[in-house]
Amino acid sequence: MLNRRMAVLLCVVMSLLASGLVVSSQAQSRTSENAQAVWKLEHTYWSYVQNNNLPAYLALWDKNFLGWPSVNAAPVHKDHITDWITSETSKGLAFKFVAFKPAAIQVTGSVVVTCYWITFDWVAKGGTRAARYSGRIMHTWIK
Secondary structure: OHHHHHHHHHHHHHHHHHHHHHHHHHHHHHHHHHHHHHHHHHHHHHHHHHOOOHHHHHHOOOOOOEEOOOOOOOOEEHHHOOHHHHHHHOOOOEEEEEEEEEEEEEEEOOEEEEEEEEEEEEEOOOOOEEEEEEEEEEEEEEO
C-alpha cells in the first residue's frame, strides 16, 4: 500500500515538475524572441542615423527621455538627442556604420537593457574618413 502511494505521489511530483519545465521553456522562448526583437530595433536605430532620418530616429525616444550621450558635457532630454548627429552633418559629414558587437541583454518585464560595442565613422563627401568612434553603448527600451 505504501509503495502504491509513493508511486502515485512520485507521478504527481514528476507531472508538476514537467509542467513547470514546459512553462519555464515557454517563458525562455518569449524572452529570447523579445531579445531578438530588441536587437533588431538597435540595428534600426543605427540605420536611421546612417540615413540621416531624424524624424524616425526621434520617434524611438520617449517624451520623458533623459540620457547622457558620451559626446555631451551634460545630460540631455529628447529635444537635444539629435545634436550629436546634426553637429557632424552640418559640417558636411555622413555617418557610416562599421561594426556592432552585442555584449549582453536583460529582459525584465516590459523593460529591456542592451549593452554592446559599436564602431562607426564620420565620412567627408569624397569618402575620406574624418573621424572614427569605437565605444560601449547601453540603451534601455520600454515596451
